[in-house]
Amino acid sequence: MRNISIVAGLVLGALSGAAVAATAERATAKEAEAMVKKGVAYIKANPHDKAFADISDPKGQFVDRDLYLVVYRLDGMNLAHGYNRKFIGKNMIDLQDSDGKLFHRERIELAKTQTSFWQDLKFVDPLSKKIEPKQTYCERTADMLVCGGIYKP
Structure with missing residues (x-):
């Protein structure tokens, strides 16, 4: 019985470690906001x-x-x-997420009344390669939106 407990403890410990590692791979909301602010500053300081x-x-x-x-x-x-990079140079106004949400249209509407905001949508997660819930932080600068988001698998 003692051996089963030891094995169970090792398995649970390994699973907990994997969960911590998976979480560590993920960006946080605070990091997303900081990255967007960095991007906005970079756009303002450099040729487009x-x-x-x-x-x-x-x-x-x-x-x-x-x-x-x-x-x-x-x-x-x-x-x-x-x-x-395949998206660059394309008008994405009518792009829908997997639930049919026209999230770019929504972003543009939000940007008309707010200089910064969070938005919920679903998009392909670059780590899992699956469509996952995503929260995206956006800031408006001049006639542009700079956005970066976090995934919630």
Whole structure:
């Protein structure tokens, strides 16, 4: 019986360690807000072509674990994307999440009345490669939105 308890303890300990490791891989809301603020400052301090290229670099300073930045004009045009470069240069105004939510339209509406906000949606998590619940923090600067989010698998 003692051996079963030891094995059970080791298994539970390993599972708890895995849960802690999985959580450590995830960005926090505070980190998302800080990354967006850093991106906004970077866009203001650099030529837009350089800023957008740097934000879109998957190995650059604006990608950290499952946290990456995206930049959109207020008409829905994607200017930078740290996770999927195929989106750059495309108008994403009618993009829906897996629940049919037109989240870009919602972002643009929110940006009309708020300079910063959080938004809930579902999107592909770069760590799990699955559609997961996501909370995205956005800040409006000039005619753009800079956003970065956290996943809730």
